[in-house]
Amino acid sequence: MGYEEVEMRVEEDEGCSTPTREEYRIQVGPVPPPPPRKKPAVLPGKKRVRPENGYFEVPDLDMLFAVTPIRRQACA
Template sequence: MEVDERSEDGCTTPKSREFQIPAICACPPPPKKKSVSGRVRDPPKNGYFQPPDLDALFTVFAS
């Protein structure tokens, strides 16, 4: 029984071009920054939310 030369070397990593990791030429550009609209918003028609018991909550903690 004849022993093949490749089996004497044991396992090896494939070295042909098809198995190599391709070189990256340049880094991809950074993600685009989303622009914040410069438009000023009008205040809400019904005013800002103010819970009715908020003042009572703070007086409990202040005591």
């Protein structure tokens, strides 16, 4: 192996490299905003008070399940 062969190998290895100058560097973006704050936990000693009239009005069940007669048309 002569001097010329060693010199050629060095040139081949130095052919490709990542640019390191400042103009080629990735710019750092702005800092993202902080995550939203958690809602405060409900204290275990406090209980919710039920509404006096209940949560909703109970419908008349007989009215919901009433059977309506089926009208049949006469055959012509």
